[in-house]
Amino acid sequence: MLELRLKRSACSKLGRGIGLILQGTWFVQMGFSFYTNLMVHGCSLHEKSRGNYTIKCKGHLEYHRRRAIAMLQFIYHLALLMVLVIEMLSVMGKRNGVGVP
Numbered sequence: 001m002l003e004l005r006l007k008r009s010a011c012s013k014l015g016r017g018i019g020l021i022l023q024g025t026w027f028v029q030m031g032f033s034f035y036t037n038l039m040v041h042g043c044s045l046h047e048k049s050r051g052n053y054t055i056k057c058k059g060h061l062e063y064h065r066r067r068a069i070a071m072l073q074f075i076y077h078l079a080l081l082m083v084l085v086i087e088m089l090s091v092m093g094k095r096n097g098v099g100v101p
Helices: 010-034 062-094
Strands: 043-049 052-057
Touching: 010 062, 043 062, 052 062
Parallel strands: none
Antiparallel strands: 043 052
16 A cells, blocks of 8 residues: 555565565465474374365364464564564665764
């Protein structure tokens, strides 16, 4: 929505780029977690049909543990991405002479 209002704004383009990077790396991370042995204990991946997978857990406690671990993975993933973006922007600003004199 912001990019529709401000077509030449660098902030909206940067936000869209960061969002696309987050989405792509999150898909890779979740795929790695689902298709390796890094699944939560008590949960497993089941194939319903060709290309249609679901995660099933043994009980209620495992279900909530799976959801909590997925949320923590996302939060850590987002925090790491934000740290890397802020570092990259500070390096670029330093090279271009932007900052505190």
